[in-house]
Amino acid sequence: MAKKVLIIYAHQSSGSFNAAAKNAAVEVLTAQGCTLEVSDLYAMGFKASATAEDIKGEVTNAENFCYMKETKLAWEQGKLSDDITKEQSKLTEADLVIFQFPMYWFGVPAILKGWIDRVLTNGFAFSQEKRYSQGIFKDKMAMLSFTTGSLESMFSPTGINGDMNVTLWPLQNGILHYCGFQVLAPQIFWAPASAAAEDRKSMLESWRTRLQGLLEEKPLSFIPLDCFDEKAFQLKPDVHKKHASKEFGLTVGIHLNKPLPPHSQMKAGC
Amino acid sequence: MAKKVLIIYAHQSSGSFNAAAKNAAVEVLTAQGCTLEVSDLYAMGFKASATAEDIKGEVTNAENFCYMKETKLAWEQGKLSDDITKEQSKLTEADLVIFQFPMYWFGVPAILKGWIDRVLTNGFAFSQEKRYSQGIFKDKMAMLSFTTGSLESMFSPTGINGDMNVTLWPLQNGILHYCGFQVLAPQIFWAPASAAAEDRKSMLESWRTRLQGLLEEKPLSFIPLDCFDEKAFQLKPDVHKKHASKEFGLTVGIHLNKPLPPHSQMKAGC
Numbered sequence: 001m002a003k004k005v006l007i008i009y010a011h012q013s014s015g016s017f018n019a020a021a022k023n024a025a026v027e028v029l030t031a032q033g034c035t036l037e038v039s040d041l042y043a044m045g046f047k048a049s050a051t052a053e054d055i056k057g058e059v060t061n062a063e064n065f066c067y068m069k070e071t072k073l074a075w076e077q078g079k080l081s082d083d084i085t086k087e088q089s090k091l092t093e094a095d096l097v098i099f100q101f102p103m104y105w106f107g108v109p110a111i112l113k114g115w116i117d118r119v120l121t122n123g124f125a126f127s128q129e130k131r132y133s134q135g136i137f138k139d140k141m142a143m144l145s146f147t148t149g150s151l152e153s154m155f156s157p158t159g160i161n162g163d164m165n166v167t168l169w170p171l172q173n174g175i176l177h178y179c180g181f182q183v184l185a186p187q188i189f190w191a192p193a194s195a196a197a198e199d200r201k202s203m204l205e206s207w208r209t210r211l212q213g214l215l216e217e218k219p220l221s222f223i224p225l226d227c228f229d230e231k232a233f234q235l236k237p238d239v240h241k242k243h244a245s246k247e248f249g250l251t252v253g254i255h256l257n258k259p260l261p262p263h264s265q266m267k268a269g270c
Numbered sequence: 271m272a273k274k275v276l277i278i279y280a281h282q283s284s285g286s287f288n289a290a291a292k293n294a295a296v297e298v299l300t301a302q303g304c305t306l307e308v309s310d311l312y313a314m315g316f317k318a319s320a321t322a323e324d325i326k327g328e329v330t331n332a333e334n335f336c337y338m339k340e341t342k343l344a345w346e347q348g349k350l351s352d353d354i355t356k357e358q359s360k361l362t363e364a365d366l367v368i369f370q371f372p373m374y375w376f377g378v379p380a381i382l383k384g385w386i387d388r389v390l391t392n393g394f395a396f397s398q399e400k401r402y403s404q405g406i407f408k409d410k411m412a413m414l415s416f417t418t419g420s421l422e423s424m425f426s427p428t429g430i431n432g433d434m435n436v437t438l439w440p441l442q443n444g445i446l447h448y449c450g451f452q453v454l455a456p457q458i459f460w461a462p463a464s465a466a467a468e469d470r471k472s473m474l475e476s477w478r479t480r481l482q483g484l485l486e487e488k489p490l491s492f493i494p495l496d497c498f499d500e501k502a503f504q505l506k507p508d509v510h511k512k513h514a515s516k517e518f519g520l521t522v523g524i525h526l527n528k529p530l531p532p533h534s535q536m537k538a539g540c
C-alpha cells in the first residue's frame with residue numbers, strides 16, 4: 001500500500017543542506033509511490049510559543065492558565081486554533097513523519113520545538129494510558145534527520161560533546177516514543193557546513209540510498225509499557241531481575257546503573 | 271559584593287507555581303542585597319524563531335542563509351535586532367542566571383528555546399576557542415529551575431521516563447556549560463500540579479531555604495577543556511588511562527562506556 005509521509009522541515013533557506021536533504025526525501029519517496037506532505041515551518045511563519053491564543057474562545061481558568069489542561073479541553077471541544085488543527089490532520093494521515101532540521105544547542109530549533117509543544121496535544125497525541133509502547137501513534141513511524149555543527153568524533157563517549165545517544169534520548173524517547181511512534185534510526189549529517197562539496201554530495205547520496213528502503217527498516221528498541229508497574233511506573237521486579245546479569249542497561253535512560261547499551265539511539269537492533 | 275541576578279521566566283500565567291517560584295527567588299535574593307532582573311518571556315511576547323529579521327539591514331548570503339554565520343557577523347557589526355541586544359546586555363551584567371520554566375516534552379518550552387537560540391549568539395556567548403571550561407561566561411553561574419508533570423520515581427534509572435540526569439545533559443552540558451557557566455544543581459519541583467496544596471507550599475519553602483545560600487553553592491562537575499586534544503576533541507590518552515580503573519564514567523555524556531556517575535547532573539560533588 002502506498003504510504004503517506006509528512007516532513008516537518010525547519011530551515012530558513014531553500015539553498016541549505018537541510019533543504020537538499022528534504023528535497024531528496026520528497027523525490028525518492030514520491031518515486032516509490034508515497035504521498036508527500038511538507039510543513040515548511042519558517043515559510044509558514046509557524047507560531048512557536050504556546051499561548052492562550054491557541055484556544056478559540058474563552059479559556060476555563062484564566063487566573064491560573066495551564067497550557068496542557070486548556071489545550072486538552074480545547075482539543076476535545078474542537079476549539080484549538082486552525083494552524084494546530086491543520087498540523088494534527090496531517091499527522092493523523094501520515095504513516096511516517098520525518099523531522100528535518102539543523103541541530104541547535106543539542107536540540108531542535110525553537111520553531112520545531114513549538115510544533116512539538118503545540119501540535120502534540122494531550123488527548124490527541126497521548127494520554128495517561130496511551131503512551132510509550134501503547135501510544136496513540138504506535139502504528140506510525142517517525143525519525144529525526146538533522147545536521148550538526150560538530151564532527152562525529154566530538155559526539156562520542158570520549159568526545160568533548162559526549163555520546164550522541166545521550167543527547168538523542170530526550171528527543172527520541174521523550175517525544176517520539178512517548179507518543180508511540182516506531183522510531184527509525186536518526187539520519188545524522190555530521191558537520192556538512194565544514195565538509196568539502198564532494199563529501200556533502202556523498203552524504204546526500206547515502207541518504208538517497210537509505211530512503212529507498214526506509215519504509216522497511218526495523219525501528220529502534222524501547223521497553224514495552226507492561227514492563228513497568230502501573231502505580232510508580234517502575235520496572236517490574238521480574239524484568240529487573242532478568243537483566244541483573246546483563247552487561248548493559250536496557251536503554252540510555254533506563255540504564256539500571258549499568259553501562260549504556262552502545263548505539264541504542266542511533267542504530268536499530270542495538 | 272552585591273550580585274546581579276537575571277531570571278529568564280517562561281510561564282504564561284502569574285497564578286502558576288512557576289510564577290510563585292520566580293517570585294520567591296526575586297524576594298529572597300533581593301532581601302540578600304542582590305539586584306534582580308526578570309525577562310518574562312510570554313509577557314514580552316518574546317520572538318522564538320530564529321529568522322533573518324534578527325539581523326538589521328541586508329544579510330550577506332540570502333540565497334544560502336545560515337543563521338549562525340549571519341548572526342555572528344551581525345553581532346560583530348552591532349546589527350542584531352534590539353530585542354536580542356537587550357537580552358545580551360542583561361546577560362552581560364548578570365552574575366547568576368536562573369531559568370524558570372515548566373518542562374515541556376523533556377526539554378524547555380519553545381519560547382525559552384527561542385531565547386537560547388537567538389540570544390546566545392556565536393561570538394557573544396561562545397567561540398571555537400572559548401567554550402566549556404574556557405567559555406565566555408566562566409565567571410557567571412547559571413541554573414535550571416523547573417516543574418515536571420511526572421513524579422520523581424518515573425525519572426529514575428529504573429523508571430519509565432529514564433534517568434533525569436540523562437535528560438538534563440543536553441541542557442546543562444550542551445547549553446549552559448558550553449557557554450562556560452558554572453552550573454548550579456537544578457531545582458526540580460516534581461509534579462506540583464498533582465501534589466496537595468501543603469506539599470506545593472513545602473516545595474516553595476525548601477526553594478526559599480535553598481535560595482538563602484544559593485550564591486555560595488558549589489557547581490556541578492564537568493571536564494576541563496584541556497583534557498581533550500585540540501584536533502578531534504577526544505579525551506587525551508593520559509586522562510582516559512587515569513580513569514580506566516574507575517567504576518564510573520566521567521560525566522553523563524563522556525561516560526567512557528562505564529556506568530554513569532550517579533546524580534552528576536543533579537547534585538554538586540557527584
